[in-house]
Amino acid sequence: MVTHPDTRRTETDADIISAACRSPERFAAVFDRHYRHIYAYAARRLGPDLAEDVASETFLVAFDRREKYNAAQPDARPWLFGIALNLIMRHGRAESRRYRMLARTAPDEQVAAFDNLVAGRVDATLVRGRLATALARLPRAERDVLLLVAWAGLNQQEAAAALDIPAGTARSRLHRARQEMRKALGADNVGSEA
Structure with a gap:
């Protein structure tokens, strides 16, 4: 958070976005706070080639929509990740190709040059x-x-806000997704821990 010199209080994202409606240059503080997180999330989903475009476009869209921001939400992360997610969805084929490529990559190709890696990294x-x-x-x-x-570090309520869905829907989707990940790891018997 940014401490405003006149008031000596910490400004929330909502404060900064509200101020950016009058002084557009203030929006740079939101960019500075959140760009690397948005970029990192987009890079994990799409790879670094598209991530910079998606992250930059996220902030262009957010800047254009700053006057519509819900000032009752002090943290802009769910809003920004929601915008980024909509942009990522436009690149759905690229994301699917990335997952297929990662799935096809043989472990030997990944490990051969690094014989001395720790067991955890190999696993x-x-x-x-x-x-x-x-x-x-x-x-x-x-x-x-x-x-x-x-990957984005949002909690269930923030993820629900980013997706514009009820919290209960986010919770049930997350539960089902975690179950599928456990199955993929061969942990079917872990069952009821979500």
């Missing part, structure tokens, strides 16, 4: 293909909730 590499396959098979609605929670 993670071996599991990556199964996870990518499971992600590709998930219905988009479940995958979006799961990745907003797992």
Whole structure:
């Protein structure tokens, strides 16, 4: 959060966005706070080639819509991730290709040059293909909730806000997605822990 020199209080995203309606240059603070998180999320979903475009466009859209921002929401992350998710959905084929490529990548190709890696990293590499396959098979609605929670670091309520769905719907989608991920990892007997 930004401390405003005149008031010595910490400004929320809502404060900054509201001020940006009068002084557009203030929106840069929202960009500075959240760009790297939006970029990192887009890169995990689409790869680095498209991530910069999606992250930049997210902030262009947000800037254009700043006057419509719900000032009752102090944290703009769910709003920004919702915009990013809509842009990512436009690149659905690229995301699917990425998951298929990750699933096809043979573990030997990943590990051969790094014989001295720790066992945990080797195990993670071996599991990556199964996870990518499971992600590709998930219905988009479940995958979006799961990745907003797992990769963007949003909680269930924030993911629901980003997707503009009820919290209960987000919770049930997340539960189903987690079950599928457990199956992909061969942890079917873990069952009821979500």
